[in-house]
Amino acid sequence: MIDQQHFDVAIIGGSYAGLSAAMTLGRARRKVAIIDSGKPCNRQTPHSHNLITHDGKTPAEISALAREQVLAYPTVSLRTGLITSASGSDGAFLLGTDDGLLIQAKKIIFATGIRDLIPEIPGFAESWGISAIHCPYCHGYEYSDARTGVLINGEMALEYVRMIRHWTASLTLYTNGAATFDEITREKMLAFGAEIVETPIASLVHEDGYLNTLHLSDGSSREITALYHRPAFVQHSLLPEELGCALTPQGFIKVDEAQKTSVAGIYAAGDNSGAFRGLTGAMASGTTAGARLNHELIGEEY
Numbered sequence: 001m002i003d004q005q006h007f008d009v010a011i012i013g014g015s016y017a018g019l020s021a022a023m024t025l026g027r028a029r030r031k032v033a034i035i036d037s038g039k040p041c042n043r044q045t046p047h048s049h050n051l052i053t054h055d056g057k058t059p060a061e062i063s064a065l066a067r068e069q070v071l072a073y074p075t076v077s078l079r080t081g082l083i084t085s086a087s088g089s090d091g092a093f094l095l096g097t098d099d100g101l102l103i104q105a106k107k108i109i110f111a112t113g114i115r116d117l118i119p120e121i122p123g124f125a126e127s128w129g130i131s132a133i134h135c136p137y138c139h140g141y142e143y144s145d146a147r148t149g150v151l152i153n154g155e156m157a158l159e160y161v162r163m164i165r166h167w168t169a170s171l172t173l174y175t176n177g178a179a180t181f182d183e184i185t186r187e188k189m190l191a192f193g194a195e196i197v198e199t200p201i202a203s204l205v206h207e208d209g210y211l212n213t214l215h216l217s218d219g220s221s222r223e224i225t226a227l228y229h230r231p232a233f234v235q236h237s238l239l240p241e242e243l244g245c246a247l248t249p250q251g252f253i254k255v256d257e258a259q260k261t262s263v264a265g266i267y268a269a270g271d272n273s274g275a276f277r278g279l280t281g282a283m284a285s286g287t288t289a290g291a292r293l294n295h296e297l298i299g300e301e302y
Contacts (some may be wrong), residue, residue: 007033012083012108012112014036016066017269017283017286020285020286022076022286025076027073034077045059046209086243090266091106091300108275111263112237113270114233114271117234119176127204127210130136131209131225132227133275140166143167146201146226150228153179155185162188162192172194173197175198177200178198227259233251240261245261245266252274267293
């Protein structure tokens with residue numbers, strides 16, 4: 001059980017990035033506290049893909065095995081909870097939990113992820129991560145040649161539609177209102193077979209998250225199997241900003257090649273600090289953060 005002892009590193013967030021950092025640090029014989037809220041962003045996703053040795057397993061299966069392996073290292077502990085306060089500076093951080101515990105740590109790794117701002121379309125939230133999806137590398141193969149929609153508008157529409165076209169020719173762009181891209185962009189999308197629908201979406205009909213019908217505001221409907229969307233997002237935790245960590249113009253925590261933030265002693269890994277949203281990317285950034293943080297500690301100790 002985590003108490004008020006001093007830890008080398010506190011890892012806030014115990015999903016793939018946080019657990020990868022914890023394993024690296026545990027193997028480096030560092031005393032590590034992982035604090036996790038238990039609400040990963042992929043909790044609705046039925047299967048994880050594009051991860052060798054685990055392709056097709058559920059996110060819960062993968063994370064359960066990861067926790068078991070990470071916690072086999074005696075210097076690593078995990079607590080379910082929420083960090084509600086953070087103060088201090090490099091070498092002497094103090095974190096408070098929602099149940100009143102105080103955790104002291106020399107360094108912090110934020111692996112807190114991001115929170116997607118889901119469109120307020122009935123049926124979308126229930127389908128998110130199942131058949132309303134964002135990444136063709138994670139989900140595209142399973143929806144190859146399916147009746148597919150892309151929900152996007154603006155200057156990024158062409159790039160996104162062109163990418164999804166690689167997986168299916170049955171493709172419709174839903175701008176959910178008047179298109180805001182120019183005629184040249186429109187002509188390019190029409191040229192490779194994408195239909196463009198500007199009528200707002202009224203609702204999505206699904207069965208256990210699997211889409212079958214898209215209703216438009218004019219009363220018409222379309223059959224649909226998958227709907228791609230890149231939602232806006234916010235940081236899942238405000239604590240990095242409160243501690244002074246800079247954000248990129250896109251809203252990610254700004255990190256260098258070592259996953260170090262702009263604040264001494266604080267690292268970030270996973271979706272909160274990188275645009276590539278996949279398990280492999282999260283794991284790689286967590287491993288990098290753990291190794292580089294340990295190297296920093298060694299430099300301070302010897």
